[in-house]
Amino acid sequence: MTGGAFARVLPSEADFTQWYDDIITRAELADYGPVDGTMIIRPYGYALWERIRTELDARIKACGAQNAYFPLFIPQAYLSRVPELEGLGSELAVVTKAGGAQLTDPVVVRFSSETVIGEFLAKWVQSYRDLPLLLNQWANVVRWEINPSLFMRTNEFLWQEGHTVHADQDEARDYARRIQREVYEDLMVNVMAIPAVAGIKSRRERSGGPELNTFTCEAMTGDGKALQMGTSIEGGQTFAKAFDIKYLSRDGRRELPWTTSWGASTRLIGGLIMAHGDSDGLRIPPALAPTQIVVMAVNAAVVGLVHAIATEMREAGLRVFTDDRTDIEFGQRVARWGLKGVPLRVEIGKGELDAGTAILARRLSEASKTAVPLPELTTRATRLIEDEQRAMLDAARAERDSRITVVGTVAEAAAAAAGGWAKLPWSALAETGEDELARSGVTVRCLQRPDGSTPDSDAEPDLVAFVARAY
Amino acid sequence: MTGGAFARVLPSEADFTQWYDDIITRAELADYGPVDGTMIIRPYGYALWERIRTELDARIKACGAQNAYFPLFIPQAYLSRVPELEGLGSELAVVTKAGGAQLTDPVVVRFSSETVIGEFLAKWVQSYRDLPLLLNQWANVVRWEINPSLFMRTNEFLWQEGHTVHADQDEARDYARRIQREVYEDLMVNVMAIPAVAGIKSRRERSGGPELNTFTCEAMTGDGKALQMGTSIEGGQTFAKAFDIKYLSRDGRRELPWTTSWGASTRLIGGLIMAHGDSDGLRIPPALAPTQIVVMAVNAAVVGLVHAIATEMREAGLRVFTDDRTDIEFGQRVARWGLKGVPLRVEIGKGELDAGTAILARRLSEASKTAVPLPELTTRATRLIEDEQRAMLDAARAERDSRITVVGTVAEAAAAAAGGWAKLPWSALAETGEDELARSGVTVRCLQRPDGSTPDSDAEPDLVAFVARAY
Numbered sequence: 001m002t003g004g005a006f007a008r009v010l011p012s013e014a015d016f017t018q019w020y021d022d023i024i025t026r027a028e029l030a031d032y033g034p035v036d037g038t039m040i041i042r043p044y045g046y047a048l049w050e051r052i053r054t055e056l057d058a059r060i061k062a063c064g065a066q067n068a069y070f071p072l073f074i075p076q077a078y079l080s081r082v083p084e085l086e087g088l089g090s091e092l093a094v095v096t097k098a099g100g101a102q103l104t105d106p107v108v109v110r111f112s113s114e115t116v117i118g119e120f121l122a123k124w125v126q127s128y129r130d131l132p133l134l135l136n137q138w139a140n141v142v143r144w145e146i147n148p149s150l151f152m153r154t155n156e157f158l159w160q161e162g163h164t165v166h167a168d169q170d171e172a173r174d175y176a177r178r179i180q181r182e183v184y185e186d187l188m189v190n191v192m193a194i195p196a197v198a199g200i201k202s203r204r205e206r207s208g209g210p211e212l213n214t215f216t217c218e219a220m221t222g223d224g225k226a227l228q229m230g231t232s233i234e235g236g237q238t239f240a241k242a243f244d245i246k247y248l249s250r251d252g253r254r255e256l257p258w259t260t261s262w263g264a265s266t267r268l269i270g271g272l273i274m275a276h277g278d279s280d281g282l283r284i285p286p287a288l289a290p291t292q293i294v295v296m297a298v299n300a301a302v303v304g305l306v307h308a309i310a311t312e313m314r315e316a317g318l319r320v321f322t323d324d325r326t327d328i329e330f331g332q333r334v335a336r337w338g339l340k341g342v343p344l345r346v347e348i349g350k351g352e353l354d355a356g357t358a359i360l361a362r363r364l365s366e367a368s369k370t371a372v373p374l375p376e377l378t379t380r381a382t383r384l385i386e387d388e389q390r391a392m393l394d395a396a397r398a399e400r401d402s403r404i405t406v407v408g409t410v411a412e413a414a415a416a417a418a419g420g421w422a423k424l425p426w427s428a429l430a431e432t433g434e435d436e437l438a439r440s441g442v443t444v445r446c447l448q449r450p451d452g453s454t455p456d457s458d459a460e461p462d463l464v465a466f467v468a469r470a471y
Numbered sequence: 472m473t474g475g476a477f478a479r480v481l482p483s484e485a486d487f488t489q490w491y492d493d494i495i496t497r498a499e500l501a502d503y504g505p506v507d508g509t510m511i512i513r514p515y516g517y518a519l520w521e522r523i524r525t526e527l528d529a530r531i532k533a534c535g536a537q538n539a540y541f542p543l544f545i546p547q548a549y550l551s552r553v554p555e556l557e558g559l560g561s562e563l564a565v566v567t568k569a570g571g572a573q574l575t576d577p578v579v580v581r582f583s584s585e586t587v588i589g590e591f592l593a594k595w596v597q598s599y600r601d602l603p604l605l606l607n608q609w610a611n612v613v614r615w616e617i618n619p620s621l622f623m624r625t626n627e628f629l630w631q632e633g634h635t636v637h638a639d640q641d642e643a644r645d646y647a648r649r650i651q652r653e654v655y656e657d658l659m660v661n662v663m664a665i666p667a668v669a670g671i672k673s674r675r676e677r678s679g680g681p682e683l684n685t686f687t688c689e690a691m692t693g694d695g696k697a698l699q700m701g702t703s704i705e706g707g708q709t710f711a712k713a714f715d716i717k718y719l720s721r722d723g724r725r726e727l728p729w730t731t732s733w734g735a736s737t738r739l740i741g742g743l744i745m746a747h748g749d750s751d752g753l754r755i756p757p758a759l760a761p762t763q764i765v766v767m768a769v770n771a772a773v774v775g776l777v778h779a780i781a782t783e784m785r786e787a788g789l790r791v792f793t794d795d796r797t798d799i800e801f802g803q804r805v806a807r808w809g810l811k812g813v814p815l816r817v818e819i820g821k822g823e824l825d826a827g828t829a830i831l832a833r834r835l836s837e838a839s840k841t842a843v844p845l846p847e848l849t850t851r852a853t854r855l856i857e858d859e860q861r862a863m864l865d866a867a868r869a870e871r872d873s874r875i876t877v878v879g880t881v882a883e884a885a886a887a888a889a890g891g892w893a894k895l896p897w898s899a900l901a902e903t904g905e906d907e908l909a910r911s912g913v914t915v916r917c918l919q920r921p922d923g924s925t926p927d928s929d930a931e932p933d934l935v936a937f938v939a940r941a942y
Contacts, residue, residue, distance in 0.1 A: 038542035071509035099615035100561035144570035
């Protein structure tokens, strides 16, 4: 009754974008702001972000990084320090007037803080004693978008960016991979119930320069595409060179350190919708849900009881909302909580009041309704929360696996990726395989070792490639 | 031994500003960013902000408000909706270029979100069922500063701003006062150990229009001035009129609601430094301190023991840092933790190892050192943490009271406010009193009832006025 497969009904692929936008509006997650392409994150959407941020932040701190805050405004001259930033011009917002006057030196609005952080790391890193230096920042960033989509691409979004400095290359690589696995993958799998595939990018798809690993977590969306949801980059010594970060080693030499950088954003909320939503709305796994259980009064006579139950459940550590708006039709209210993706409902009406029971039900599922004696309710609800979390992950994993076609050639991969993902030997892609895939709008999402672990480099033997169309 | 008066040594008033800046630099709280007047909040400063934010956020949520997020960019046209904003021009930053082109309509960088929130409240508030609508936002805001000071006045700072809509005036006023007392004053007194004086502003000093209450919390700084650290404003119906916010009442009429707004910022960190710091550096009350206890190894032989003790203390819920850097001179390390304001130290050397004890000490106080048997250490440290919190508040209250002179006339008030605060009957200020004070750079900081509670209006009889020079 509590586990098992989900009857997840999705719109056709053609309607997927419309369905996605509708959910965001109808579940009151977000809205466009008055300036084109900007986003207002409404309380329910922001509660999701707060839960994601809290979970990520705890994992980032467990990896030893400390939070700091760098300014919103960046000197334009800093852009020239990093060659990859030169192409950013079309995404930047520039302040030319401030304090009632034209600025002699216009300033760029933060697109990332990497340049300012680089400047200050050069001051703060002096000796081997200062290493590793592990920083993270939670902030808003601006990248001007021509074709905005709420949570996926907006002119401003919220994210965290981590920047770390290490004395040697292996330590830096291991740290970047640790962030990938212990921060991003762990959040996605164990909190968001999204069985993301973790691996390294191919050279063509790397962010940190062609010689350096980009560690990625890729989620499968309801329309069978891939969404990159958390990225951790080996910076080699390029970043240290660009910002003249040097340290005095134990034996008194000035050395270039090795860096990493990594980030995840409000795009994770887009991923949540696309990975779990169905034709009735959002579905939020209990470990993430701002409200895990809604306790509903069917009529005014049970309002007091409903509040007492909610209090008991809160004391047991559950996140509970009380719905005592008995002047609204009950079915409408159930549909609304289903739309908002609240995992469980408790329903109490006159029948339950008389019988000393409550109905415990999974989101929108008539079949899951069970009458539970009140003294057992909190215990049963707590267990059902755990079951539901596991069931959502199991179902998502089964769905993902059923939509990954194992193939042997590039042509087969391109064909399979029309409706899902394909998996093939990295060696089968050879030198021209990625170009060939690109002609069908398909890219290599990541490379894994055969046992699913993350390789040290794309030169390792026997790697497998996951390919798909991507957001 | 554990309570009692503090020997708080402060610099002369003439050096106070230099002392303030030095503490921020030496304790590694913050630094200026590369764009004039911007601030980098370093990890230790940001850890303080995270603690403040967590404590404020829990209190805001306990008052029923939900967090949301509104965009960084605001249409310039919105400024004309609120007459008070017209004067803001010289503080604004304006984006005129974005996406690689000149913007036809330049956008203003968020100085507060009140205008955008007003626009959207008008959409979201439709019926009496939607009220009260209680929103809060955590964000960065920009106000261009000619004369910056870290944490006190920077071009960009971090804050929260709350905006609420209510069906009637009394409810709105009570809510604004509840935020003043249960959120701001409670944080200041019970977490930050700052005995802020809470009251209402005089008409001359109000923020929300002359007819409406501004509720304020005023802290006394080490140089005897006042610092406004948290403000809660009754908006009356002015804001609702400006943004055309209306609701359908129970009896089917379109009514104007009543609003409140309230905010506190990273300025609270400036207040912490000024309220508690001494000539040795910061002093952070344990309830706020990111690190409550530093466990110090005097030499390499005790490093393992020191880590074991720290683990035990963490399991007991204490926030502990382990200082095992025995290659740095011990006295230097003690001074560094004193500078950073960590309330307690545990010191362990060979003597303690042999005796099965540890030294428990208050910040920089030789006299407070006590040898404690290891099995009792965590219990004793927990108790000392509580004692220290109480002692800091008691000492701050005693110092504050000793520097408030009770007077009867405006002339006496102006004289007393040269070195501290003055308190006098509000009626003694009459119509011209505030102008007279202003000539000595002194203002009315707030009005209270004789019993210390917050009045409903400045027309109540028997109010007392606190006057001081202010930051």
